[in-house]
Amino acid sequence: GxxxxxxxxxxNDNTSLQWSNPAQQTLYFDDKKALxxxxxxxxxxxxxxxxxxxxxxxxxxxxxxxxxxxxMPVKTSKAFLTVLGVPEKPQITGFTSPxxxxxxxxxxxxxxxxxxxADIRWFxxxxxxxxxxxxxxxxxxxxTFTVSSxxxxxxxxxxxxxxxxxxxxxxxxxSTPQIAMQVLEIHYTPLVKIISSNSWPEEGQSIILTCESxxxxxxxxxxxxxxxxxxxxxxxxxxxxxxxSISFLNKTDNGTYRCEAKNPIxxxxxxxxxxxxxxxxxxxxxxxxxxxxxxxxxxxxxxTTSTTTSATAISTRDPNxxxxxxxPDHALIGGIVAVVVFVTLCSxxxxxxxxxxxxxxxxxxxxxxxxxxPDADTAIINAEGSQVNAEEKKEYFI
Numbered sequence: 153g154x155x156x157x158x159x160x161x162x163x164n165d166n167t168s169l170q171w172s173n174p175a176q177q178t179l180y181f182d183d184k185k186a187l188x189x190x191x192x193x194x195x196x197x198x199x200x201x202x203x204x205x206x207x208x209x210x211x212x213x214x215x216x217x218x219x220x221x222x223x224m225p226v227k228t229s230k231a232f233l234t235v236l237g238v239p240e241k242p243q244i245t246g247f248t249s250p251x252x253x254x255x256x257x258x259x260x261x262x263x264x265x266x267x268x269x270a271d272i273r274w275f276x277x278x279x280x281x282x283x284x285x286x287x288x289x290x291x292x293x294x295x296t297f298t299v300s301s302x303x304x305x306x307x308x309x310x311x312x313x314x315x316x317x318x319x320x321x322x323x324x325x326x327s328t329p330q331i332a333m334q335v336l337e338i339h340y341t342p343l344v345k346i347i348s349s350n351s352w353p354e355e356g357q358s359i360i361l362t363c364e365s366x367x368x369x370x371x372x373x374x375x376x377x378x379x380x381x382x383x384x385x386x387x388x389x390x391x392x393x394x395x396x397s398i399s400f401l402n403k404t405d406n407g408t409y410r411c412e413a414k415n416p417i418x419x420x421x422x423x424x425x426x427x428x429x430x431x432x433x434x435x436x437x438x439x440x441x442x443x444x445x446x447x448x449x450x451x452x453x454x455x456t457t458s459t460t461t462s463a464t465a466i467s468t469r470d471p472n473x474x475x476x477x478x479x480p481d482h483a484l485i486g487g488i489v490a491v492v493v494f495v496t497l498c499s500x501x502x503x504x505x506x507x508x509x510x511x512x513x514x515x516x517x518x519x520x521x522x523x524x525x526p527d528a529d530t531a532i533i534n535a536e537g538s539q540v541n542a543e544e545k546k547e548y549f550i
Contacts, residue, residue: 371413
């Protein structure tokens, strides 16, 4: 830096002015240079002012400078020049790459030549770390200081790729701190996670299991197993890199699927329990049309008197009885059919007994008048011509 020294006199009767250094060496006497030092230059010289400048100021220039006005007696004025020691660019030591997860790391940031002593602060990804050690030592010149700070922590996988910086603050840096940075490289075992494409797998569907593995160094291709052994059906269970695809799921696919990843640091695995569910059927509302069941039995006697019997059983189901049901009631239909069959059988039995009884009566009446006939022709004539028999001929309808 450059220091400017100015000495002014309000009233001067042509008296000389002089600047001298801490060693009492004359620098300038009026406008005349007295000390051979190229760093010292005259800025302004008059009867009322003497100004000089000192460039490339060093710590040896620090001290008390004197401006003298040569009157009787000599008058003097003093100015103390304070020189700041600019700290050197900091350096971070103690880092060896790579660092294994769980190992202890000690990083030291050091800077020298500061006056007064500089301040050191640590940051990790722009977040300040407070728990650090600070050490200040005086340099051999007994004017400047060497400052160091140590950051102590355990290596963690989350620190991989983190930027650790050491910042030196000092009043001589004009709000522009000096910074040293170190990028951390942490090696760690793989972290494994399985992601499923189907949260509710059913029979006949497909599922995709993705094995995500993160580690440093990068893990090798993953290994898929089922229930501690190899995949049982390579045709349906296809492995493509980190992805396991299973098509046409069935109950035999139930089990524990394991994904394992490894790198030179170690290995890790995770499991996924697959449960294949039954296909879920949704029963849609069904409209049942009422059924009509008819049974007819007809018997005809081809004589003068004929009898015809018809029995009909009709079962009609109320359409409103099934409102709101989701399917046909098989028990109800079976009951109706049984009733119809039972009624039909009973009708047939009663009809048969009735016909059998009346048929005998008809034949008995028809033979009246022919019992005493000498031959068949006479019996027929007597039977046909008998008024008694004609009156008894009747027809029965049921």
